[in-house]
Amino acid sequence: MKIAILGTGAVGTTIATKLIELGHQVMIGSRSNTNEKAIEFVNKFEKNASNGTFEEAATFGEIIFNCVKGEFAMTALKSAGKGLENKIIIDISIPTDTSKGAPLSLIPELCNTNSLGEEIQKAFPNTKVVKTLNTMWSTLMVVPTMLKEGDHTNFICGNDEEAKNTVKKLLHEIGWKEGSILDLGDITASRGTESLVLLWLRIWGTTIGTFSFKVVN
């Protein structure tokens, strides 16, 4: 499958690496197609890796991962322009507000009664936004078996059932078991999964090491 990864940070490159290993064709998108981090990343692979602008990557991808830092996500997606049309956007970013000090908080307009996932869906009504993988450390996203043989929870939400099914298949391919994926319904559930970062950061501040959340029932 042709997949676009928007963002050259740890999340983007971690997911891109896994997808290339799985045999997918990946284009990394960033502000310019001469982005050094993107070029350095692409050069590590013999095939299936390329880079381009946000728009070039989005146009290339059948599925688009938004791995841009939350604060810049809307700007990046807007610059992807028509490349987004009718595509599935897998949104992993968290709208943290780095303009404020510690403890880290969310952008006020994108929490509680709104979320970044919803905001993206509203801004790009011809796309199908699926929020998932956004409640854990990046390596866990692609190596869920790092903890308890993968027996922890990855939440998923979005308005389009078919798009969610496509994303679930991709998650299975990555290594997520059926029973570890919990579908929360429409994209407004992003309010819950995005705000989990407030708790995540506090747990990360304790000494328990790598962790994830599991819904126990």
Place this chain on the structure above:
Amino acid sequence: MKIAILGTGAVGTTIATKLIELGHQVMIGSRSNTNEKAIEFVNKFEKNASNGTFEEAATFGEIIFNCVKGEFAMTALKSAGKGLENKIIIDISIPTDTSKGAPLSLIPELCNTNSLGEEIQKAFPNTKVVKTLNTMWSTLMVVPTMLKEGDHTNFICGNDEEAKNTVKKLLHEIGWKEGSILDLGDITASRGTESLVLLWLRIWGTTIGTFSFKVVN
């Protein structure tokens, strides 16, 4: 121990029942000492149960549980007046904003960069606020073994270490194992545990039945 329970709802009466069973003396506090729900509750027990105003209950208790609905918690605590002085307040309430429609959200002034736990600590600086038990269904609070022999997580936070240790002892008595209590540090961690309700409600909306969160590491 003499314990005050502020609030006559499901959370308050569930916790009161457990504490009475454990042999503690419990006074239920509400707006008036003729509150019918409180009297009906008290009459179910031969001993160790009584009721009174918020102030009478707070004055009686060595430890005070705030089980009042989040929106009314500050008003209730203010009416408890001097009864709160130098006491531990175990704050279980969630500042949900029922003035808005579904999906339920938090009171804007008490989320993200603030929380009810912090607000109570600021308003009553001579008390020691400990936030705990607020991320689960009320019966699970007092019967943690209902799920996976109690192997799920109860978060705790607060500024005073001694107060937290006292509360942890009470949690052990209720049935919480040492390894299932995760200390997140000071009271600002309430921002994380209170906002977990946004996710909790969405999981509750699925079909998985009784559930809790476990931090897996």
